[in-house]
Amino acid sequence: MGSRKSRIPGARAPTLVRVITIAAPREPSPETRVALVPDVVRGLVRSGHQVLVESGAGTASHHPDDAYAAAGAAVVPAIDLGAVDILVHVTPLPAAALLRLRPGAVTLGLQAPLDDADRLAAANARRLTVLAFERLPRTSRAQAMDVLSSQALAAGYRAVLEAAIRLPRFFPLAMTAAGTVPPAKVVVLGAGVAGLQAIATARRLGAKVAANDIRPESAEEVRSVGATFIDVGLAGEAGAGVGGYARSLGRSAAQAQQAALAPHIADADVLITTAAVPGRRAPLLVTAAMVAAMRPGSVVVDLAAAGGGNVEGSRPGVDATVPSARGGGAITLVGLASAPADLPTDASRLYAKNVAGVVALLTGADGGLVVPLDDDIIDGMALTHDGATRHGLGAPPAQDAGVVAPAVTPGGAPAPEHAEPR
Ligand SMILES: NC(=O)c1ccc[n+]([C@@H]2O[C@H](COP(=O)([O-])OP(=O)(O)OC[C@H]3O[C@@H](n4cnc5c(N)ncnc54)[C@H](O)[C@@H]3O)[C@@H](O)[C@H]2O)c1
Numbered sequence: 001m002g003s004r005k006s007r008i009p010g011a012r013a014p015t016l017v018r019v020i021t022i023a024a025p026r027e028p029s030p031e032t033r034v035a036l037v038p039d040v041v042r043g044l045v046r047s048g049h050q051v052l053v054e055s056g057a058g059t060a061s062h063h064p065d066d067a068y069a070a071a072g073a074a075v076v077p078a079i080d081l082g083a084v085d086i087l088v089h090v091t092p093l094p095a096a097a098l099l100r101l102r103p104g105a106v107t108l109g110l111q112a113p114l115d116d117a118d119r120l121a122a123a124n125a126r127r128l129t130v131l132a133f134e135r136l137p138r139t140s141r142a143q144a145m146d147v148l149s150s151q152a153l154a155a156g157y158r159a160v161l162e163a164a165i166r167l168p169r170f171f172p173l174a175m176t177a178a179g180t181v182p183p184a185k186v187v188v189l190g191a192g193v194a195g196l197q198a199i200a201t202a203r204r205l206g207a208k209v210a211a212n213d214i215r216p217e218s219a220e221e222v223r224s225v226g227a228t229f230i231d232v233g234l235a236g237e238a239g240a241g242v243g244g245y246a247r248s249l250g251r252s253a254a255q256a257q258q259a260a261l262a263p264h265i266a267d268a269d270v271l272i273t274t275a276a277v278p279g280r281r282a283p284l285l286v287t288a289a290m291v292a293a294m295r296p297g298s299v300v301v302d303l304a305a306a307g308g309g310n311v312e313g314s315r316p317g318v319d320a321t322v323p324s325a326r327g328g329g330a331i332t333l334v335g336l337a338s339a340p341a342d343l344p345t346d347a348s349r350l351y352a353k354n355v356a357g358v359v360a361l362l363t364g365a366d367g368g369l370v371v372p373l374d375d376d377i378i379d380g381m382a383l384t385h386d387g388a389t390r391h392g393l394g395a396p397p398a399q400d401a402g403v404v405a406p407a408v409t410p411g412g413a414p415a416p417e418h419a420e421p422r
Helices: 040-044 065-070 117-125 145-165 194-204 220-223 249-265 288-292 344-361 378-381
Strands: 002-006 015-019 022-023 050-054 074-076 086-088 106-109 129-132 175-178 180-183 185-189 208-212 270-273 299-302 318-321 331-334 380-383
Touching: 002 050, 040 050, 040 065, 040 185, 040 288, 040 344, 050 065, 065 074, 065 086, 106 270, 106 344, 117 270, 117 380, 145 194, 145 270, 145 331, 175 378, 185 194, 194 208, 194 220, 208 249, 249 288, 270 380, 288 318, 288 331, 344 378, 378 380
Parallel strands: 022 050, 022 086, 050 074, 086 106, 106 129, 185 208, 185 270, 270 299, 299 331
Antiparallel strands: 002 015, 129 380, 175 180, 318 331
């Protein structure tokens, strides 16, 4: 951490102002996002921070070096990690990079898997504070820093566009002299941040949308964005986890859900799945037979493909074809690998704003780096600090409504209480 003398107007003597050096590296391929964008750099520099950006860091997200330089960053061919106070990133940093940071430095970004032994050991060897966005408390105060939400927003929007471009039909109703084209029917499973955005996007494109989620409050949320709620007849609290999140369904409830969803899916032109349970493999909601029961030409987009998949047979980054049991063609099954990275300009913009929110919490009254573990946000996010791995590696402890319950054991393995019908 550097320092400089500055004369504060009206002050009698020069005051020592400390400076935090924040750096954003070029992300490894295939990541297209970047942790800082020029607009956010401008704000950080205005707040007195020094910002280093590795040359080319913003190229894939269309934020050129010149724009960073104009915003006040030093654009460097390679970051001198030993001189950095806060390294901000999207892709988890390799252990080798952690070992090159100065003792006591902070890293801030996505860190999954949170229990990577090599990275934790490297971080502790350098007494680093590793802050994981995955462990940010989902509280009202933390919303401006909520990377999971900002990136889920991008993912939900992108999922609908991926479906629309592959669907051999219109989304909206079209009444023309040549006849009437009915609107596409879209089913969305999982109505969290990504699912609600997918519903809203499909509605804006003119589709008829129905959706299901297992949290009791989701029915009202689904209706509020203009979709029909598919009631699968779950007993009130069957899908309710702690703090407003879902829990894994038991086997019989999951089978009942599949049976109730099957006719809706068979009748849909597009199925978009976004379901997740914090700390666990994505629940399998749709079997291969349920996909095959759809009409030829229909499209399934599985946003959870990288987390194990909501749809049997989906693979991240792969478009598969599933022969329709009705004959006459196939269904396209799209496994999205990293949907936010397909919208890198805006996804990076939102990510960088989230980053700046956390940096503000790490800035002391004198402008220097602080790690306030008595702040629930920093406490929740800190995987390591001062040579030790901190409490639990799952989701952060409950804070207020809309909070993730830790659904993993201290070792990071999924708790075994509920089996998924795979
Ligand atoms: N700051 C905040 O207060 C805050 C921030 C973000 C989200 N939230 C709330 O947290 C909740 C979930 O948000 P998320 O998008 O991060 O969730 P998520 O990514 O963990 O899960 C996505 C959705 O999948 C659903 N789901 C899980 N299992 C399912 C199943 N078997 N069948 C159908 N759906 C299933 C979940 O209920 C959730 O809505 C929402 O209520 C959201 O409003 C609160």
